[in-house]
Amino acid sequence: MNRFEYIRPVTVSEAVAAGAAPGSTYLAAGTNLLDLMKGGVTRPVQLVDITRLPGLDRIEHLEDGGVRIGALVRNADLAHDPAFARRFPSIAEALLSGASAQLRNAATAGGNLLQRTRCAYFYDTASACNKRHPGAGCDAIGGDNRLHAILGWSEHCIATHPSDFCVPMTALDAVVEIEGPQGRRAIPLEQFHRLPGDNPERETVLDRGELITAIRLPPEAAAFAPHARYLKVRERTSYAFAVVSAAAALRFEGDVIAEARIALGSVALTPWRPRSAEATLAGARPDAAAFRHAADAALADARPSGDNAFKIELARRIVVRALTLAAAGTPARMPALPASPFAGVMTHA
Amino acid sequence: MPEIALTQAPAHVRMGSSIGQPLTRREGVLKTTGAARYAADHHPPGMAYAALAVSSIARGRVVALDVAAAKDHPGVIAVMTPANAPKLALDPDAKLHPFMFRLDVLQNDKVRYANQPIAVVVADTLEAATEGAALLAPRYETEPARVGLDGHERFAPQAVGAGRPAEESHGDVEAGLASASRRIETVYETPGQYHNAMEPHAIVAAWDGDTLTIDTPSQGMAFAQDRIAGLFGIEPTAVHIRSPFLGGGFGSKGLISGPQILGIMAARLVGRPVKLVLQRAQMYGPVGHRAPTRQTMRLGADDQGRLTALSHHVHTATSAFDDFVEPAATVSHALYASPAIRTSHEAVRIDTGTPLFxxxxxxxxxxxxxxxxxxxxxxxxxxxxxxxxxxxxxxxxxxxxxxxxxxxxxxxxxxxxxxxxxxxxxxxxxxxxxxxxxxxxxxxxxxxxxxxMFEGHARAVLRRDGTGIVELGAHDMGQGAWTALAQIAADSLGLDLGRIEFRSGTSDLPDAGIAGGSAHTATAGMAIHGAGADVIARLADLATGDSRSPLFGAGNAGVIARGGRLFRRDNEAASESYADILSRAGRDVIEGHGSGRVDPAAQxxxxxxxxxxxxxxxxxxxxxxxxxxxxxxxxxxxxxxxxxxxxxxxxxxxxxxxxxxxxxxxxxxxxxxxxxxxxxxxxxxxxxxxxxxxxxxxxxxxxxxxxxxxxxxxxxxxxxxxxxxxxxxxxxxxxxxxxxxxxxxxxxxxxx
Structure with a gap:
């Protein structure tokens, strides 16, 4: 068989030391990594199983009003934590729109940030992919790329980041807590993933051996709770990655938007935070014209990377709808079809 | 319970005691508890695991495989390539009849489609076989792949589907269109589709001399027996197939596939039982699919909305090396009244696995x-x-x-x-x-x-204790054959279902016909019906010809079978149990046989x-x-x-x-x-x-x-x-x- 070392450290420092070894990869739930290994897409020399590390599976509501999500908190546990879902409803909605119930029961918060693109040419080891083999070329360009990137892509890679969770997290200024051989640091999630540029094989700013220990939301993030939604358009009603998704969060002062947060998913190799679009809404009234103006700003730099021009207009419309839904207010109960355009649709028995 | 009207059945069989009931799946508990053994659940002693290596190109030739690397991998027993694959008694590219499809089973280094098998690695563990297959690192001489419906020479196929003419017509379509008050001409496209049964194609093959026992999901065991026998130069009766349960087939398990043959070859090569299970991705090539189509519809209608013409032309694709043409236009033959209908098909040859049913x-x-x-x-x-x-x-x-x-x-x-x-x-x-x-x-x-209907056969036995056996090699893909056919079996013998032993799912039993074309219940059911009727007719002969029986003299057609007894049709007060009839006659069993096939005159x-x-x-x-x-x-x-x-x-x-x-x-x-x-x-x-x-x-x-x-x-x-x-x-x-x-x-x- 494909032999690799497997170790299961019991402290973070042991894990980091092991993770710094060449060819080492951290293993949490493995919902993505194990598939990649079975397909020969990645062949780590050593797996450092972090699932037994103490203290990383906690949701801590901090005294300052923020929350720290341990890297090993399961998606389902986070989404169903009542206090978390109440204060950060768009994140719970995003989590519940992802994957399947079985996967949500296993997949972790930290792992979610590090999931790889779903680009078929990345998974297909017979295809050229600059992520797998820097300099090999990109077979997605000129291939089947109907769902590929419309923002931030380069001629070396047109893949997208598939996460739902990261989209509202980015919008709400989440911060990634990292522990590595050089100590601890914290960086904004918005800066955690890298656009492809000339080095699509470098997907995050993590240095060798660095381990995500937690993701923190600042106290201000909870202020958006009354007006925060996640919307995900996909090609079947459930268990599909987004064609395009958007998180929208609004904070009102009277009838006027004091602050808007927007992030887009599945449009780029990172969760996409169009700050210029957010800025257009500061002080605006929540009407269709303002939302369309913001959507235009959000997609101003978009360009197709192949047969995917439709995603640009689709993304604009999703931004408008997500803002509209957010302005209407967070629903009292989680919809039966979280994040779906059909969330509010009754079906006949 | 409704009594079913019969036209050709012997009148002494009273149907309806079980047919029509919404019984739940008789094998349901086996399946929900995991006790049902599917092909890949088998693990005979000494079994080795095989893994396929498949081509990543669609057209060309394999010029190198790192066999040494695979062989050196711990646990690998053998690497089967065209260099050492067992020779076959029949060229797998021979096409002796239209239902014999060409198979890629390591007889040469050619690649005809992506995901075509190019080697098999056999090892002590699945993991070692899988890694061995990965280590082969094939190198190819690649030719440009022919893809899609456009840009290739079109041809008019000899036949479409299971042998219908590629073009059929009735009336004058052009005249019908010309006379129409409204006309439309539209083009519809459908994509390639893959069967994707939940259970991948799998086989556990074990040779004992020239006798072969295999566990493999099959919608057509007799077809498979013949195909295997031909390829390996053995008698069909030397091939024993067990296929009691399929995790879906949808046509892809109707004919035995190349990978299944490779499992049998691998078992012969290593002299041990071998299991080979396809990975999901490997099902997109060597086990059939539905070809893409582009369909041009031309319709005319008069001012009352009545069709004056219906023309249905299909442009589709088949493989570069075999013929199966999706018969997409034939649906237009039978549905809407039109004085003029024309259906036609043309195809292109592309580098794909052969499409199938x-x-x-x-x-x-x-x-x-x-x-x-x-x-x-x-x-x-x-x-x-x-x-x-x-x-x-x-x-x-x-x-x-x-x-x-x-x-x-x-x-x-x-x-x-x-x-x-x-x-x-x-x-x-x-x-x-x-x-x-x-x-x-x-x-x-x-x-x-x-x-x-296809043709199928069944055997029924009535035992002295008043219980029955009905047996045939039927196929349950999940559709419920174990249940529905047993219901027919019970009725055929005039017994409650609980008194019937219903045997099915192996090739050693009478051939029940292929489970395809939505024809299995009719075909196998009629075979069972005939077998049961045969038994009851013999039983009635015993009783009505015996002066000690209350049924004496009733005549062969003067009795009804129901609930384990024969009744006089003209006087149901007179009856006798099956057990009593057999006992008095000194018979342990009565055996009957039946066949199901279409009535050509009716057809x-x-x-x-x-x-x-x-x-x-x-x-x-x-x-x-x-x-x-x-x-x-x-x-x-x-x-x-x-x-x-x-x-x-x-x-x-x-x-x-x-x-x-x-x-x-x-x-x-x-x-x-x-x-x-x-x-x-x-x-x-x-x-x-x-x-x-x-x-x-x-x-x-x-x-x-x-x-x-x-x-x-x-x-x-x-x-x-x-x-x-x-x-x-x-x-x-x-x-x-x-x-x-x-x-x-x-x-x-x-x-x-």
């Missing part, structure tokens, strides 16, 4: 196009789609002029429309919205599938089809184009319903397949490499539960005295037909946008 071959894509075109013609005629279909209702089969053996389609339309509420449908599109602002649309389609005189009507409601997000089917109502008439529970499941499953056809399924082939890029169930979408909120199947009563004595048509495929078109028509009705390319994905509905 896939659930509702021909009818599935053909019906999607036909039902869409009929909807477009109804709209052009300003008519409600149901009214238009009724105006073109065929009282005889349009292409042949033959009467139908039975046709309760009118009742299907009525009952389905009533249940759905069709009469409230606005004629114009884009008229309905729900409370959430979603566009709502209603569409319909007619379902149809031919009622055919020549009548057109035999099942019918149905499917009504669909969809909701479409007006901005995003995301479609969701919110209601489906299907009403189907298919003759005698042996088990309403199983039949309903078949209809529901077929309709969900139709949802998949309409909205989800498509193989995405890279236009440069010819590789299927979504060869996994995350990216090759089929509906999930949330895509099927409300679905209902109505079983419309229909009696057919011509199809066979039991009146059974087929139910396995008809649910697919009609449904895809109904959904497409509903999407148009919701949006006003006619998408003529399947699946209907949201990018096609977004208006910039």
């Amino acid at each position: 896939m659930r509702a071959p021909g009818e599935a894509p053909g019906s999607a196009a036909l039902e869409s075109a009929i909807d477009e013609m109804a709209h052009a005629s300003g008519m409600d789609p149901l009214r238009f279909r009724l105006a073109n209702y065929a009282d005889v089969e349009p292409i042949s002029g033959n009467p139908f053996s039975s046709k309760a389609l009118r009742q299907c339309y009525e009952q389905g429309a009533e249940r759905f509420g069709w009469s409230r449908r606005p004629l114009a599109p884009r008229q309905m919205r729900d409370e959430a602002g979603m566009l709502v649309g209603w569409g319909m389609g007619t379902a149809t599938f031919p009622a055919i 020549a005189a009548y057109a035999m089809h099942a019918h149905g009507a499917v009504f669909a409601e969809v909701k479409v997000d007006p901005d995003f184009g995301q479609v969701r089917v919110t209601r489906l109502v299907g009403a189907f008439a298919a003759g005698t319903i042996v088990n309403p529970h199983m039949v309903r499941s078949q209809y529901l499953g077929g309709m969900i397949w139709g949802v998949s056809f309409a909205l989800h399924e498509q193989a995405v082939t890279d236009r440069r490499s010819g590789r299927v890029m979504n060869a996994n169930l995350a990216d090759y979408h089929v509906p999930v539960n949330a895509d099927v909120p409300s679905i209902e199947a109505i079983l419309v009563e229909e009696r057919d005295i011509h199809v066979n004595a039991l009146g059974i048509k087929g139910v396995g495929e008809i649910g697919v037909t009609g449904t895809a078109g109904a959904i497409a028509n509903a999407v148009w009705h919701a949006t006003g946008v006619r998408v003529r390319s399947f699946p209907i994905t949201l990018d096609r509905l977004i208006e910039p």
